[in-house]
Amino acid sequence: MEALSPRSTNIQARPKLSKLKEKQLADEEAKRAEAAKKALKEKEYAPAPPEWVLQPPITKGGLAEKFRTGKCLGKGGFAICYEGELRNKGKGTGKTIYALKIVKTYMNLKKMEDKFRTELQIHAKMRHPNIVEFHRAFTFKDSTYVVLELCSNGSIMDMVKKRRCLTLPEVRRLTVQLCGAIKYMHARNVIHRDLKMGNLFLDHDMNLKIGDFGLAAVLVSKHEYQGLYDQKSRRTTLCGTPNYIAPEILEKGKGGHDYKVDIWAIGVIV
Template identity: 65%
Template structure:
């Protein structure tokens, strides 16, 4: 098998009665290690990694292979912090013989927390490729840092899995709000085998509004699973309070803001794709601190030169001479959208982030000092949210290390840091300018 999200087999050899396998190096360990260290990932991160894993599953299944032990401990992180599915020790072929006859497997195998109920039936009907879809329940663990059916005994885990007996943590216990879309997509994976979605259906789920599947493929070219285009590969991820930042190999940047908007800017800084709220919803959020959940389904995208978006409400100037660089006419019903969605302030924030990278010596090297930590002061929900809320500053995948700091912040006054939650963890990294 050869796929960008599967650990590559390089060669095998024997020595002193032992067989050795040479595999692709994944220097950042497993997804489980990162989730344990971070005590859960953000929803955008879970979306990003889940898209990659779904692509690997689709490829395996197209080859007639089922993994049967998909869990975070068997999903690894390469040097660009992309996922790689590995450890095929329990994998099996679903097709056999010259006629490629499809068969169902009956072996009881896997890790208790992620075993599909049909595997537990011990040979009654057998199981097929849908056991790998069930294992994608690890989205639950990625968000909460605990498997959904975790219990004190294996028998109790199996009972809970058969009965789909699990509960999402509340905002008070989890320290964050988990969206209904994120919960719904996990529920679809825990259906009976004949009702579980295929990988293509998973990436089309409403929860996948985020990096990996949100029409970005249409804007930046094909995202075929076997593609090696640099637009697909993340150099590093950075979180600045409640703002997420991704930097891709081709140089384009993506910033996700807490008002559920997103900016993707090309490497030259000349073109911008802006995922935004409807104008009335954005204005209501700015005025009242509340957001109708229905407005999240009504988000749209503006794709224009960056300078045009910054001057959306300015009419093109009349010129006495002809020019081929005339700014486009903007439809009247669109002109107020960037301002309502705080677009200009978001661009200034992005400029501040990049400026700090430059002054500190490289991409991703942002100050972690309390007095200099970058914080987004713009619009966000401030009603019916946990106050104070936990915000985190961390960089993953950049060569500066992976320091992580968290603090309590009142979303009504987001630039005032509250109590630090954990002590600074320094790994041979300097944050001074």
């Protein structure tokens, strides 16, 4: 028989926990982990905007424009969105309200900065009645503000949750508008890559507007820069929202994906 050392005789046996107690401890640990993850994510968001936000003059000698911030419209991957009422127009008494998308000017990850810069470059060039209109972007204090068209009726996801279903004429009308906007984007070599009901918004006339170009990309081959015709480049980034992702995005080593991922997402939405 192996002899016991003085130290081993002083070790106290840990009492066995009941299954209920183990489950409670596991739940508490999961809650702490979730709270820590949420706190870390909150650090990536820009702080809530002040009551008044000043946009620097667009031209030298011009006047600064002033936005009065309103209610919070929601949060995205690393941006928060507020209503912004434009003042100092000097004409009439009517007010113009925009959506202000707000991000930190200096982000912790360079990859996020590059992603946001690409989003602005692509969205700023989109001009279509069924794409959320991009107006301008500026920096105020420690945040960057993107001034966008306000879609006052929320998203199609909001409408479906509220009403449970849409009529066939409504589906037909919204599908025609969605396909028209996607055709416009694809003709300019742009793929959205995150089409879903939460990114399809409705203006005051219930017209569909595609928004959130955070995952959008341009399909251009190296030879096109030299004026030569060649097959468009394909993307290999794993991105999108699970229920809407096309199979070719998930398949590694299959040559990547192109504009067809948007066609797949349209099918899922409809």
